[in-house]
Amino acid sequence: MKKILINGYLGKMGQSLLGVLNNSKEYELIHSVDINSGSSQNASTNFDDINPSILEKIDCVVDFSNSRGFKASSEFSIKNGIPYVSGSTGYSNEDLENIKKMHSKNKVGIALCSNFSTGAILLAHFGKIASKYYEYAELIESHHEKKLDAPSGTSISIANAVSNAKNKPFIKVRSDVNKIEDTTGNNSAGVNIHSLRLPGVIAKHELIFGAQGENLSIIHNSSDRESFMPGVLIAVDHVIENNEIVIGLEKILGL
Numbered sequence: 001m002k003k004i005l006i007n008g009y010l011g012k013m014g015q016s017l018l019g020v021l022n023n024s025k026e027y028e029l030i031h032s033v034d035i036n037s038g039s040s041q042n043a044s045t046n047f048d049d050i051n052p053s054i055l056e057k058i059d060c061v062v063d064f065s066n067s068r069g070f071k072a073s074s075e076f077s078i079k080n081g082i083p084y085v086s087g088s089t090g091y092s093n094e095d096l097e098n099i100k101k102m103h104s105k106n107k108v109g110i111a112l113c114s115n116f117s118t119g120a121i122l123l124a125h126f127g128k129i130a131s132k133y134y135e136y137a138e139l140i141e142s143h144h145e146k147k148l149d150a151p152s153g154t155s156i157s158i159a160n161a162v163s164n165a166k167n168k169p170f171i172k173v174r175s176d177v178n179k180i181e182d183t184t185g186n187n188s189a190g191v192n193i194h195s196l197r198l199p200g201v202i203a204k205h206e207l208i209f210g211a212q213g214e215n216l217s218i219i220h221n222s223s224d225r226e227s228f229m230p231g232v233l234i235a236v237d238h239v240i241e242n243n244e245i246v247i248g249l250e251k252i253l254g255l
Contacts, residue, residue: 002240003030005058005082007073008065009043010034013087016225017062017232027233030057035069047076058082060236066090071098074110078102083109083239085232087116089153100245109239113249114153116231120205121250123220124158127207128165130216134209137162137170138185142196142204150195155205157248162207163190 004021008014009032021029031054032043039049061077063070067090074095077084079102096112103110115121131137141155163170172187185192191207202222209216222228231249238252246252 001028002026002059002236003028003057004236005029005031005033005061007033007061007063008069010036011064012225013064013228016229017064020226020229020233027236030054033073034065047072050076055080055082060085060240062086062232062236063088067092067095071095074099075102078106078108078110081106081108083236085111085113085235085239087113087228087232089114089149103245107243109242110245111235111239111249111252112245112247113231113235114157116228116235116249117154117203117220117222118231118249118253119220119222119227120154120158120203121231121248121253121255123205123207123218124161124250125255126218127158127162130209130218131162131166131170134211134216135171136173136210137191138194138208138210139191140194140196140206140208142198142201144201144203145197145199147197150197151189151193152195152203152205154203155193155195156189158205158207159187159189159191159193161250 004027006014006017009018018029021027031050033047035045037043037045039045044050060083061073063073063086065088070086070088070091074084139155139159141152143152170191175184185194204221207218235249235252
């Protein structure tokens with residue numbers, strides 16, 4: 001059994017992973033950390049409260065928190081030589097450089113993934129293929145109303161992947177009269193991104209290509225957070241078996 005520590009286990013993604021681990025014959029939860037948690041034998045509010053006897057038993061730390069939790073969990077994991085997987089997207093370039101420095105001293109598997117949905121990753125892969133045949137592209141991303149950031153980390157990754165696969169920039173349509181700023185989206189990531197925040201939505205990304213007389217739409221919709229869990233476990237297996245840093249699940253999938 002692979003023993004997993006979840007950071008941010010009281011969040012929705014953490015709870016989804018907890019449910020999977022509780023029903024798994026291959027993985028099990030060994031400890032939980034959350035800033036809103038009470039301290040007990042199986043859970044703690046921070047990493048300093050973890051019993052040292054647990055350290056040698058942890059096979060992987062999985063982080064579903066925020067930029068603060070990301071920093072604490074990555075330092076704990078890497079400095080203790082524990083494989084690390086994170087789905088947090090709020091970290092800075094400075095945080096990433098710090099991880100690389102720690103990794104140079106403690107060679108351990110690390111996977112930083114903005115999205116664990118294999119469908120969303122395939123969307124980006126198909127988009128990279130299509131980008132070579134179209135001059136116009138737009139991206140609409142929709143998430144629940146409580147999502148803190150906009151646009152989503154996944155939409156930025158998709159836009160970057162699609163624009164980088166093209167040998168010249170997409171044509172940006174500029175209206176002669178802009179009554180409201182950024183009405184037509186922002187193309188800082190190479191493709192115009194439009195963000196929707198609505199209740200009743202988990203995560204949806206629609207990549208639209210345009211040409212004379214036709215449109216090509218590639219849509220991925222996640223209606224349940226459990227759809228992310230197979231990707232999480234793929235990343236867990238990878239970091240346990242490999243000691244390099246990987247940014248993006250697509251690299252683990254070979255795309």
